[in-house]
Amino acid sequence: MAALTAPRLTSQRATNHEHHFGVKAEVQIFAGALLILAAGYLRPGREGQGADNTAKAADAATYRAVGIAADTIKGGAGDGDESLDVSSGVFPFAIGGGGDALTVSDIGKPVYVIDDQTVGKTNPNSIRCVAGALHDVADGFAWVEVSPTISAALTA
Known part of the structure; x- marks a missing residue:
């Protein structure tokens, strides 16, 4: 292939995709929250949990950021009793x-889940999961591309 010598037609795939997952029992999720899958069920984004950093890191290693909540919902008595639509794409x-x-020098690099509305540059003691790839920093927000495939790829 040679470099372009004239304009070309290009197509673009939509960046927002809808997913549907079961919700972890008894957890409260608010619309717009950054969501993770933990043991296959949705919960609000958070750092790994446990008695020490080793336990927190082991817990965080099982998380995958998948997108943002389309609605507010509370999980039922059991895992998956409720389900929720999740949007993936680029969000602030x-x-x-x-x-x-x-x-802006971090654009394209992985960012990490701090909580359900906050991301950061670091992963201290490996207690955070990848939120996604930094798309932009503008108006005081980190614009992050979040999806199950982005999260998995940046974790591998």
Whole structure:
């Protein structure tokens, strides 16, 4: 192949996709929340849980960011009793402070889940899962491409 010498027609695939997953029992999810799959069920984004950093890292290693919540919902008595539509694509999130600050020089790099509305640059002690790839930093927000495939690819 040679470099272009004239304009060409290009097509673009939509960046927003809809997914549908079961909700973890008893968890509260708000519309617009950054969501993760934990053991196959949706929950709000969070750092790994456990008694120490080793346990937190092991927990976080099982998480996959999948998108944002289309609606507000509370999980039922059992895992998967409720389900929710999830949108993947590029969305704005709050930026963590200190060493988690993001700039345009970080575009294209992985960012990490701090909570259901915040992402950061770092993964201290491996207790955070990948949120997605940084698309832009504008108007005080990190614009992040979030999807199950992006999360899986950046974690591999």
